[in-house]
Amino acid sequence: MDIKILIAEDDNIFRNLVCDIVRKEGYMPIEACDGEEAINMFFNNNDIDLVILDVMMPVYDGWEVLKEIREKSEVPIIMLTALGDEKHEVLGLKKGADDYIGKPFSYEIFVARLNNIVKKVKKKFSDEIAVGNLRIYQRNHKVVIDDEEIKLNPKEYNLLLYLIGNANTVLSREQILDKVWGYNFDGDIRTIDTHIKTLRAKLLEQGDCIKTIRGSGYMFEVEKYENN
Structure with a gap:
């Protein structure tokens, strides 16, 4: 089972880093550089299993993308942002995010959380x-x-x-x-x-x-x- 992960991040260097991690874990990254592209790519691909979504993006920010996706899909979403305080974390979870990781993050923690959600995806879709x-x-x-x-x-x-x-x-x-x-x-x-x-x-x-x-x-x- 190929796990496809949409990574929406406007910072090219950081997006490439996350894509590299995703590939090393054996998953398939799909890249979007702003909120509008993220929405279009998500709804043009009906087999995306997980979304890693940055909050601060041009055109549409992460909150808007999260809202748009949640209106039509229950796909797992990890919010990824420098706004790593408790207020924004609670806001993200209330708006329907499954996890919230602040930047900069620990490589080990990111991989552990990523694999934890992917494990749930595989279990959910396996039968x-x-x-x-x-x-x-x-x-x-x-x-x-x-x-x-x-x-x-x-x-x-x-x-x-x-x-x-x-x-x-x-x-x-x-x-x-x-x-x-x-x-x-x-x-x-x-x-x-x-x-x-x-x-x-x-x-x-x-x-x-x-x-x-x-x-x-x-x-x-x-x-x-x-x-x-």
Whole structure:
């Protein structure tokens, strides 16, 4: 499995350094020199597994790029910046970053954090999930029913994955909101009901597996759950 990492950094020397580290660890770097290029490259490549994102970049800064990516994707993102104080670290994590590394950084710490996230990526994408006639190919977020691909948006996909990952377990709206939308979501909790309704419709007969547990939440009910 080739791990593709988008490295968005406007400092050529520093970007080359990070690319060299990434290559030495056996991964494939893709370079962007500003925020606009980072956004374009990310959305023009549907197989990027990890983003290393500098905060201080021209055109669009790292916060804007992070926001743009998070609206459509849950890809892991490491924020990399000289703004290494606690305030900016908390801000980055609240906005959806998975890790935050200040410059200058220790080579060993950077490699350890990089490999830690890549390990999670490999684990997440290594398996095909099979439930009845439903197949989920995690590498490319592809959902198939009876050999026909079902188009889901990122939230619907993550919702389905969370429900199936907890098959035959009742999940409260609060649990679903925390895991799929994030703890800092400040919208209406009933958005879950809307997404459940849409997901059921898209899954056709398989949608009947998503049960409403009155007064409690939802459950993906199956007789046999396999993870091949």
